[in-house]
Amino acid sequence: MTSAGQAAAPSVAPLLQIEQLTLRFGGLTAVSAVDLQVQPGEIAAVIGPNGAGKTSLFNAITGIYEPTSGTVRLGGQDMVARLTGAQLAQQLLAGLALGVLALLMAAGLDGLWAATIKQQNPQEFSIAQALSDGISYLQAQPRVEARMGRFMAVSFDGQIPLGSAPTREKAQQLRDDVARGLEKGPPYANPQLPQIAAAAATARIVRWLALVVGALLGAAGTHAVWRRQRRTPTSVARLGVARTFQNIRLFHNMTVLENVLVAMDRHLSHSLPWWHASRRGLFLQLSVIIAFLVVLTASTRAMPAADVGVVGSFALLGFLLSSAALLVQVGRRKAFSPADLQLEQLARSKAMELLAFVGLDARAGDLSRNLPYGDQRRLEIARALATEPRLLLLDEPAAGMNPSESVALMQLIRQIKGRGVTVLLIEHHMRVVMGISDRITVLVHGKRIAEGTPEEIRNNPKVIEAYLGTEADAHG
């Protein structure tokens, strides 16, 4: 850990390293080629007049904005989501879907409809037959159609009759003979066969091409879209960056405790398998309910009408009672959540500890929108800490606070540093910034004009020039 006020030793790898970050919105350059380094364990601050691009910088770090150019690294790695099996499967599936679509287009939907459904005998239609006809149509094979009470072997496009027979089996035999090129006299010796064979071969090549090209395009396209969007706020948050907002963004309709639990849940995932002992009761109850429904349904079809009333009312009663029991348990939170009862309790105690840390443990059960402003800010900090971040970004944490509240806030930020969390904050409140920061970066019009310890910044003529008017306001 570097000591406050002194420049960090260059040997320590920076936790957050921003190089040449530029963020452009149309013609407006919000952040222009900014370099910023945050050493592990320090409190760093970004200051600057309104519109200097401070919040845009935060948004670029947290993945809300995609940087126009430049890199943002946390602990030496790009903050991108890794390709999971599910996403890979999704991309392959999209490829497959597009390939099949291209194949259907290349083969012709009307032809497919004719081959599978229109030219079949409605009386003996079956899905299996339609499927096998469809597949042989897509493969450009000659096939058998039902036409006017007889079965006819036709060329792959249905245009040229190859011969007809009274039964499907005979017609299929005929088709197979033609396909093998056997010449057995007049009905089979069709002079157009060579052309048909050539056209079928071409069609086969076109269809394969459509399938393969479509599949490749689909998979590659979805993969490219994923690559472009893989630096998301979620992936950044999961790598250990948490933040608060200039305008508070709590989950207003949840309780104080729930706000913290939401942020904590990710660390509890993959906790217990669904068949775990504490969940077995739930599944047992669900199966009892289903069993009663099954008995109810079965009895109505299996019994003479007179008996149905008795068995039916018994099953109905059982169904209602077991459902009511489940509802009561859900209401008392004995089912569903306490699936992971221990974990839930662990999460709760951790959340309560965090709330105590920011001084809100007494209000855990209140809706967060009912908290006073300063408490909402501290709840936001507790919620951010619940994600177990390595780096905490605070966007104007002292905004709207009175002097005594901001003193308490400074104390809190120092304690956060004491927990081993690195802090990067934006603040206009100069007393707070100068009081707690180890290192300050000054942004003006999106450009970095100075960087250094609070003492250096205070005496930097460029900063004084850029800041003079606003500093007086900030002390207001």
Place this chain on the structure above:
Amino acid sequence: MDTLVQQLIIGLTNGMVFALIALGYTMVYGILEFINFAHGDVFMLASFLALTLVGALGLQQQTGMVFALELLGIILTCAAFAASLNWTIDRLVYKPLRKAPKLAPLVSAIGVSFILQNIGLFWGGMPLKVFGGGNQAAAPKAFPDLLPATNLLGPNSHLTLLPKDVLVIGASLTVMAALYGLVRFTKLGKAMRATAQDPTAARLMGIDVDFVVGATFVIGGCLAGFAAVIYSLYINTVHYQMGYQNGLYAFTAAVVGGIGNIPGAVLGGLLLGLLRALSDQFIGAQWQPAVLFGVLIVILVFRPAGLLGSTAREKV
């Protein structure tokens, strides 16, 4: 008195089906502020699948336990089918438009709705035996009356309570209770509520919003598939435009209950079903749409955000 109670039973059963569909609308709206107009047509395709499966398994001939288990299997299959269909539509059509203006996904949803109706026409045009052997695509298909018309209250009662009434009400209640538990008490539910309130903040708390949205479509699809089997068993007709019609009713129910609000959708569905039944009985079936929507307009005039919706829009 008996007629009133009888109409209440009918209204309750109808309302349960509306509520099941309305839940799909309201959950998606709650999270994306987007009305998935294709939802009703997913419901329609699931009921076509149900009818096809009933035919393929020969369910009319089965009795007893085999029948009940196969029926259960059909319900699960249709729910899985509708869920994956809904999820696929979201990934292919709505997801690329997440950051687009709100009207773009809305128009896409209407487009998907028409495409699904066309698929329904295609499906209905297949000369399957269960479709009556014909291939008139647009004709309503009869769904076999699988549950017998035995009065559970005894043959001499003035009231009729059929097994299918009990099945609709009981199964719907179970599913709704499970949904409530899921949203209220599980991690996924918590993540859903957080995403609905502030997607950006949820992302920054490490919640995978894309996954949550996908899960919402899967759950909505499950409910639609389930509702499809239940509805087909109850109404005994399947038609390629039934998704459009019931979807419109369910959407209305969701708005009247307060869109984005899960108990609201159930309340709206039940209200719609009861109003329909009562107006049919006491005013006349030909007046049903006018009476129904008249009452709903009055409700919306006094509670524009719906019965359980909150009027306060949160400022960002």
